[in-house]
Amino acid sequence: MKTYKNILLSVLFLFSLSSCSDWFEVTPENEISKEDLFATYDGYRTALNGIYRNLSGEALYGNNLSWGFISFLGQNYNPTSWIAMYDVSGSVMNYDYENADVKRVTQAIWEAAFNTVANCNVLIQNAEQQGNDFFYEGENERNILIGEAKGIRALVHFDMLRLFAPAPVTGDDAAYVPYVSKYLTSHPTHLPTSVVLDSIIHDLKQAQKLLAYNDTLYNLDMMKSASMRFDGNVTSTAKGGDFFAYRGTRMNYVAATALLARVYQYKGDKATAYEYAKEVYRFYNEKTWYGFTPENNISNTNVEFRRCKLFEDILLAFYNTNIYEVYDNYIRAHFYWLGNYCPIKNSTNLFAGDEQDFRYRYLIGSNTTSTGFSLKWVPVKDVSALWNVQYQYPLLPVMRMSEVFYIMSEYLADHNLTEAISILNTLKRARGADEVGTSLTRDAFLEVLYNDATREFIAEGQTFYLYKRLNRSMYNGEYPIDMTGKYVIPLPDSESITQ
Secondary structure, three states: OOOOOOOOOOHHOOOOOOOOOOOEEEEEOOOOOOOHHHHOOOHHHHHHHHHHHHOOOOOOOOOOOOOOHHHHHOOOOOOOOHHHHHHHHHOOOOOOOOHHHHHHHHHHHHHHHHHHHHHHHHHHHHHHOHHHOOOOOOOOOHHHHHHHHHHHHHHHHHHHHHHOOOHHHHHOOOOOEEEEOOOOOOOEEEEHHHHHHHHHHHHHHHHHHHHHHHHHHHHHHHHHOHHHHHHHHHHHOOOOHHHOOOOOHOOOOHHHHHHHHHHHHHHHHHHHHHHHHHHHHHHHOOOOOOOOOHHHOOOOOOOHOOOOOOOOEEEEEOOOHHHHHHHHHHHHHHHHHHOOOOEOHHHHHHHHOOOHHHHHHHEEOOOOOEEEEEHHOOOOOOHHHHHHHHOOOOOOOEEEEEHHHHHHHHHHHOOOHHHHHHHHHHHHHHHHOOOOOOOOOOHHHHHHHHHHHHOOOOOOHHHHHHHHHHHHOOOOOOOOOOOOOOOOOOOOOOOOOOO
């Protein structure tokens, strides 16, 4: 791997990457070396916050791995043909990975991802060398720092695997991406997909174990409701202070468990995926910490007051206070002639006969210049004025409870179809959609499930991964798209595989 070169950027502690193969540090007068940064417990907090800021940037979940690049790969949008001919979006939707503009995007994703991994590794290695007494909140704080960093490291590697390597269902277990678990590894070896998946699972299990005490016992009040997980007005009640609040926007126990379910399902081990999903489901069904956004919170005639992010069931989200400016600038630059919005592809067909579905009725909008665009990312005029919902606007959803329902239902379709239908119907009722008939066959049920997931994942970046995992033709709401040779993105030109 040629893409590492770290620069310590003051309090954010972000490492940037270049094509140089050597590591070195630059410490100008206005920057902080890692030795100085990790001299106090507060420096570790600063480092971890910097990692989250990196994740929320446009190269990763602030655009490319959320509503942007990955959603275009998933055929979520429908720019007019003449715009698609000249814009990078058209090349992405046509899977033209050799296009120079597309290459720049994939290069940015790769570099930002392993930038984040490098930061996680240096934080983990330094924190593991410290005793519990070094940290303000002792062992719990040390566990949170290491646990969150390991969980993030696993998540980032998993998304790189899902982009740059074939899905396990294909049987291709060649070496495509590395798993970088140590700082200062200048040329990590690319590993078989099965080995990378095992490393991801190992890190997520470590994260789950390290975060369990804080999130289910010591600071459980910060996890018990959507307002406690996301609302900055309640941080004063967090034991240990603000750093221990905002658990919905940090890697937490429930999120790590849900990600384990996602990874095992991708791996093809649906039984183990189901077991982890059941543990997450318990926080909805038994503990009632999670729910689904009721209709009266998304039906307001004033779109700015709708909770379009449906944040009540979000298990993990990153956070960017400038996301609407980022989205608006992108849309204006790429789709100005569409009225500053890019319409959702074939939404009328996707929701045909089920137009009361909240995801269609309330989350897809129109105005005098545009029709059929996602309201999840529509810029608002004055977020600060929306006192009752303002904390949901900057969220970048990474995983939801709804996906846990899909994981459980897909497994149960082969073992207890009646229960599978019941679980999916619970979700459908919560989203205002028509319920599944109890007489469906297993195959017919799965088609309904995948259709519902396609609705759920609009403009959130999971559609591409869904159909890639299944190795099926991409469904865009109207007709299947043959994906032969299109599911694996080539490694960036700057990347070299070292065996």
